[in-house]
Amino acid sequence: MIRAFLQWFHPAPHQEILPEVCQKRLYPFFRWRILQSTFLGYATFYLVRNNLSVIANELDKSFQITNSMYGNIVAATAISYGLGKFLLGSLADRSNPKKFMPFGLLLTAGLNFLFAGIGYWGQLFSVSSTFIYYGFILIWAMNGFVQGMGWPPCGRSIGHWYSIRERGSIFAIWNIAHNIGGGLAGVIAGWATLHYGSWHFAFIVPGVIASLGAVYLFFTLSDTPQSEGLPRIEEFKNDYPENREVNHEKELTTKELFIDYIFMNRLLWLFAFANFFVYIVRYSMLDFGPKYLSAVKGGSLADGGLAVLVLEFGGIPSTIFFGWVSDRLGGRRGLVSFLCMIPILLAFIGLWLNPIGNIWLDFTMLAIIGFFVYPPVMLLGVSALDMTSKKAVGVSAGFVGLFGYLGRAAQGKGLGYLADTAGWDWVIISIIIATAISIALLTFTIKIRPRS
Secondary structure, eight states, X not given: OHHHHHHXXXXXXXXXXXXXXXXXXXXXXXXXXXXXXXXXXXHHHHHTTSSTGGGHHHHHHHHOOOHHHHHHHHHHHHHHHHHHHHHHHHHHTTSOHXXXXXXXXXXXXXXXXXXXXXXXXXXXXXXXXXXXXXXXHHHHHHHHHHHTTSHHHHHHHHHHHSOGGGHHHHHHHHHHHHHHHHHHHHHHHHHHHHHHTSTTHHHHHHHHHHHHHHHHHHHHOOOOGGGGTOOOHHHHHTOOOSOTTSOTTSOOOHHIIIIIIIITOHHHHHHHHHHHHHHHHHHHHHHHHHHHHHHHSOOOHHHHHHHHHHHHHHHHHXXXXXXXXXXXXXXXXXXXXXXXXHHHHHHHHHHHHOOTTOHHHHHHHHHHHHHHHHHHHHHHHHHHHHTSOGGGHHHHHHHHHHHHHHHHHHHHHHHHHHHHHTOHHHHHHHHHHHHHHHHHHHGGGTTOOOOO
């Protein structure tokens, strides 16, 4: 029965190639549908993932969840997400996105309902806060793991429907799904909590939206062009990899995926280590920004939701622009990432030095951070694809992402501990140090170009 269930996810079989006149009509249609479906689908994944930080203070009031305890939840979730993205990415590379991605979205919606439920019933029956706290860790860690079913099928889809010379620009457009989904997650979570008078709805409302999104994905996604009777993208666009003698349509074995394309790939390791520190920077204010504004700058619950929105939406124009720039520079994603991290360093210093009472300036610094941090986040993921094969998109991006989310786990655990023991000044100082280290590592990637 388990084998039959796993076979249901297998890639769709290739169909007989349609006449050229049909190809010219259908290829643009499917390419657009793949782009918008994966875009909307991945944005929806964020609604049931970035909703926790907005109500972190509400959990403290209800269950005495301290900064350190909240940091433990963040750390456990980040590790599980990194593992999920890596391990489930290897399954996604050999699965049909039409089935794989909607199933993952349904699972994460269910875990959001469960998170709200354990909090509600725990309060109703006066269950100990310690028991509920460990329940929160378990459920949100499980949510992090199944969230790993979101990016890999998107990467597989775009890798098959868009060619090498389009990659930076298309991924840049697609990548703003992170920002829209993440930004709306904060707004929806804050609105649902205030509108319904309970933090539980910060998980229930997004869960309902995600369930509907899963149905939409099932009816709009497709697998490879060949499964729709269309030629592979390299043939259609006349855009072939330099090493054309390699069979880029061959489905890879587990050994080939993990050994040949991942563990023996030195450039991938370099991008992975850089991503560790970039993700510390990326998630520091997403995870702790609302709490920081409340504790240090006198911000409200609404300010916390707005902070998430400013961070996420700040990256929309820059991601598109710098993705295009990386293509114009011959795929030098590391160079563009290096340049983006410098103003982030300056913005965190400005956030740290800004006195209480100028919260508008805090939001300005957050907007600068959001504007410049998302291009490196996107470009380091694209670099993973540049360094491997389109048949190893999920697992290679999962590997680089695993290091990123280990970075998020380190910041979640470390910043929560610092906030409780050393104060918020040391939280910001630690983020500044992580930013400087990321800049140092990215200097080694400045000259690297795609090798496929």
